[in-house]
Amino acid sequence: MEAILSVERLQAGYRGLNILWDVDIEVKEREVVSVIGPNGAGKTTLLKAIFGLIESKEGEIKFNGVRINDLKPHKRVDIGLTYVPSERELFPELTVEENLELGAYTKRARNNKDNLLEQVFEFFPRLKERKDQLAGTLSGGEQQMLAIARALMSAPRLLLLDEPSTGLAPIVTLSIYEKLKELTSELSILIAEQNVHQAFAISDRIYILENGRTVASGKPSELSEDSLIKSAYFGVSE
Amino acid sequence: MIEVLIDGILFGLQLALLAVGLVLIFGLGGVLNLAHGEFVIITGITAGMLSSLGVNILISITTGVLLAGVAGVAMDRTLLRPVYKLSGEMEILVGLFLTLGLAAAIDGVIAYLFPGLHFSINVPVEAISFFGLAFRPSSLIAGLVAVISLLLLLFFLRNTTTGKAIRAILQNQTGARLCGINVDNIRTLVFLLGGIMAGLAGVAQGLSSSVDPGAGLELTSLALIVSVVGGVRSVYGAIIAGLLLGIVNAVVSYLVGTYLALIILLVVVIGVVLFKPSGLFARSV
Numbered sequence: 201m202e203a204i205l206s207v208e209r210l211q212a213g214y215r216g217l218n219i220l221w222d223v224d225i226e227v228k229e230r231e232v233v234s235v236i237g238p239n240g241a242g243k244t245t246l247l248k249a250i251f252g253l254i255e256s257k258e259g260e261i262k263f264n265g266v267r268i269n270d271l272k273p274h275k276r277v278d279i280g281l282t283y284v285p286s287e288r289e290l291f292p293e294l295t296v297e298e299n300l301e302l303g304a305y306t307k308r309a310r311n312n313k314d315n316l317l318e319q320v321f322e323f324f325p326r327l328k329e330r331k332d333q334l335a336g337t338l339s340g341g342e343q344q345m346l347a348i349a350r351a352l353m354s355a356p357r358l359l360l361l362d363e364p365s366t367g368l369a370p371i372v373t374l375s376i377y378e379k380l381k382e383l384t385s386e387l388s389i390l391i392a393e394q395n396v397h398q399a400f401a402i403s404d405r406i407y408i409l410e411n412g413r414t415v416a417s418g419k420p421s422e423l424s425e426d427s428l429i430k431s432a433y434f435g436v437s438e
Numbered sequence: 439m440i441e442v443l444i445d446g447i448l449f450g451l452q453l454a455l456l457a458v459g460l461v462l463i464f465g466l467g468g469v470l471n472l473a474h475g476e477f478v479i480i481t482g483i484t485a486g487m488l489s490s491l492g493v494n495i496l497i498s499i500t501t502g503v504l505l506a507g508v509a510g511v512a513m514d515r516t517l518l519r520p521v522y523k524l525s526g527e528m529e530i531l532v533g534l535f536l537t538l539g540l541a542a543a544i545d546g547v548i549a550y551l552f553p554g555l556h557f558s559i560n561v562p563v564e565a566i567s568f569f570g571l572a573f574r575p576s577s578l579i580a581g582l583v584a585v586i587s588l589l590l591l592l593f594f595l596r597n598t599t600t601g602k603a604i605r606a607i608l609q610n611q612t613g614a615r616l617c618g619i620n621v622d623n624i625r626t627l628v629f630l631l632g633g634i635m636a637g638l639a640g641v642a643q644g645l646s647s648s649v650d651p652g653a654g655l656e657l658t659s660l661a662l663i664v665s666v667v668g669g670v671r672s673v674y675g676a677i678i679a680g681l682l683l684g685i686v687n688a689v690v691s692y693l694v695g696t697y698l699a700l701i702i703l704l705v706v707v708i709g710v711v712l713f714k715p716s717g718l719f720a721r722s723v
């Protein structure tokens with residue numbers, strides 16, 4: 201299978217301070233890949249670098265075989281990359297529908313806006329019910345749905361998702377993950393997650409990031425057998 | 439008394455034209471533009487020079503207004519570049535210093551080159567009367583120019599894709615980047631708009647009285663006061679607060695004189711800030 205994203209020997213960080221050291225990650229077409237690791241491992245930093253919110257210092261980020269290191273974020277959205285940070289970053293004073301319309305801002309998506317909106321509403325009927333409500337007044341779970349839905353409005357090929365379970369009750373997290381699973385018939389997903397249980401349940405492959413380095417990777421079945429890794433990185437939470 | 443009100447509205451519209459740009463630039467660039475009043479002066483001087491050289495008055499005015507817009511773009515693309523890389527308090531502080539420095543530099547150059555010059559636009563038409571009130575046609579045109587420009591701006595922000603992108607950035611810059619909005623380009627566009635709106639304020643002032651090239655910083659502080667009262671991120675707020683303060687200023691000046699009026703105006707502002715620190719209007723557009 202073709203790799204939609206390949207990250208090679210990536211180094212990135214903040215103002216002279218390197219966080220990621222030679223990170224290698226690959227996501228293939230229609231694959232769900234999770235990056236897991238303890239607090240401060242660099243998961244968010246990795247997603248930011250892939251989306252272009254921070255510059256990469258060394259190494260390559262290839263999307264669909266093309267090097268994108270020097271593309272600004274808006275150009276990356278244009279070619280099919282999208283990012284949902286754990287903060288969601290919605291427009292609180294705009295309605296649900298206005299938020300979604302802005303999600304289809306790029307020319308490519310704008311021309312197909314009505315179709316995309318219909319699909320997204322079909323996918324998240326809850327958002328359709330609330331389309332005239334201000335985004336800032338939605339519940340946490342609804343906001344997460346809206347953030348994902350807004351990202352889908354750009355007609356992406358790869359969805360970068362940071363801690364979709366943040367601040368949500370387990371049952372809400374579960375329903376969000378169910379939705380994500382449905383999406384994989386159409387696109388690839390790269391998730392950064394601390395919720396190891398969910399990550400193991402949904403992912404085709406998993407990378408373990410520690411101190412800015414990928415220390416292990418493999419299928420969930422291979423990794424979960426390795427109780428050593430689990431206890432070393434995630435305590436005995438499972 | 440009605441004449442006083444009309445004067446107040448006219449002045450208020452000029453304040454609104456100034457303040458909307460200030461608010462937009464602050465919202466998108468994170469820079470409180472202390473050189474904002476200089477846009478008015480740039481328009482005034484350019485239009486005054488050109489028309490005194492015999493250039494058609496409309497062409498002179500248009501050139502002046504466009505030049506203010508170009509000055510805005512130049513500021514964004516050169517002087518303020520380093521500011522956008524900063525964040526938080528540093529961004530605000532460095533932005534203040536740089537724009538204050540620019541304002542002082544422009545004031546200095548202008549005072550040296552054009553000592554004592556004032557610029558005004560004369561419309562060669564007799565006074566018109568409506569319902570027994572006499573209007574100077576130039577004031578009428580000034581009001582029309584201001585109202586039309588403000589309405590166009592609101593329409594642009596409400597109904598165009600780019601306008602919606604501006605509103606999006608005002609609410610959440612990162613969110614806007616996630617949507618694929620080119621924030622840098624839109625910020626430049628907003629400096630262009632801010633310069634043009636302020637230039638139009640200069641035209642309105644030139645039509646109704648005259649533009650004093652030394653008044654840059656005074657105009658900036660008026661715009662600041664208006665934006666604080668309106669809510670520093672609210673375009674509607676800037677318009678309403680501009681009108682409000684314009685009218686209060688005119689009425690109080692008429693009743694107790696201009697010097698006391700300024701003091702009373704400031705008291706009103708302090709009152710608003712005390713009771714509603716976020717300004718009268720918290721919503722962004």
Ligand SMILES: Nc1ncnc2c1ncn2[C@@H]1O[C@H](COP(=O)(O)OP(=O)(O)OP(=O)(O)O)[C@@H](O)[C@H]1O
Nearest residue numbers: 214217219237238239240241242243244245246394
């Ligand atoms: N803006 C920033 N400036 C400087 N350092 C930062 C910045 N953001 C994050 N860091 C540092 O980078 C390191 C990695 O942070 P990152 O947010 O990528 O971790 P994470 O794996 O996402 O953690 P968590 O599970 O808590 O979300 C941390 O040590 C953090 O302090």
Ligand SMILES: [Mg+2]
Nearest residue numbers: 243244245362
């Ligand atoms: Mg994180």
